[in-house]
Amino acid sequence: MSDKIDFKKTIDAYHATAGQFRVVEVPDLQYLMIDGHGDPNTSVAFTGAVETLYPVAYKLKFASKRELGRDYVVMPLEGLWWAEDMAAFTASRDKSRWDWTLLMMVPDWIDRDVVATAVADAGAKNPPARLDDLRLERLVEGRCVQTLHLGSFDDETEVLARLHDEFIPEHGWSMVGRHHEIYLTDSRKVAPEKSRTILRQQVAPRRRGGERR
Numbered sequence: 001m002s003d004k005i006d007f008k009k010t011i012d013a014y015h016a017t018a019g020q021f022r023v024v025e026v027p028d029l030q031y032l033m034i035d036g037h038g039d040p041n042t043s044v045a046f047t048g049a050v051e052t053l054y055p056v057a058y059k060l061k062f063a064s065k066r067e068l069g070r071d072y073v074v075m076p077l078e079g080l081w082w083a084e085d086m087a088a089f090t091a092s093r094d095k096s097r098w099d100w101t102l103l104m105m106v107p108d109w110i111d112r113d114v115v116a117t118a119v120a121d122a123g124a125k126n127p128p129a130r131l132d133d134l135r136l137e138r139l140v141e142g143r144c145v146q147t148l149h150l151g152s153f154d155d156e157t158e159v160l161a162r163l164h165d166e167f168i169p170e171h172g173w174s175m176v177g178r179h180h181e182i183y184l185t186d187s188r189k190v191a192p193e194k195s196r197t198i199l200r201q202q203v204a205p206r207r208r209g210g211e212r213r
């Protein structure tokens with residue numbers, strides 16, 4: 001039996017420092033994913049997604065350890081966030097307009113057959129509400145800028161404004177892809193003021209005149 005792997009420690013993109021914007025090259029990773037729309041504080045779909053991802057992720061971990069002899073730490077919940085007008089994140093904070101994909105990273109040795117078995121096991125008794133919506137997919141991000149936010153999600157506004165409106169354009173980049181958050185603490189168990197969240201934004205160089213290369 002190999003040692004248990006903690007990918008938060010071995011993958012550099014899971015490291016961030018509060019008060020510092022850092023450029024990282026994020027490797028292509030695969031995730032369990034579920035999509036949705038609306039305010040995460042009131043959305044039944046959001047709650048259902050969280051309550052589906054965790055049991056499947058743990059089924060995968062146990063199957064990997066038992067059947068493949070490869071153990072690992074279950075990764076934290078993550079989220080991709082976007083809206084038709086991205087000012088909904090930094091200005092109005094109108095959460096009813098947000099679209100999202102919740103995700104949890106799983107190792108590359110986990111394939112679709114293993115996931116299908118884990119989904120079936122999770123659905124054998126009291127199946128999670130959004131089990132049929134779950135998929136396995138790779139996420140390609142590449143160059144990103146990220147920082148660590150300490151505190152409530154509602155206090156992210158100032159940090160995101162600096163990231164989107166100052167740091168990224170000042171370095172000759174434009175935003176591409178989705179706003180990405182990695183929840184290093186479980187909001188179901190930790191007070192908002194003690195939350196630790198990596199805030200990440202994929203970027204691409206700008207051409208002269210403002211177009212991306």
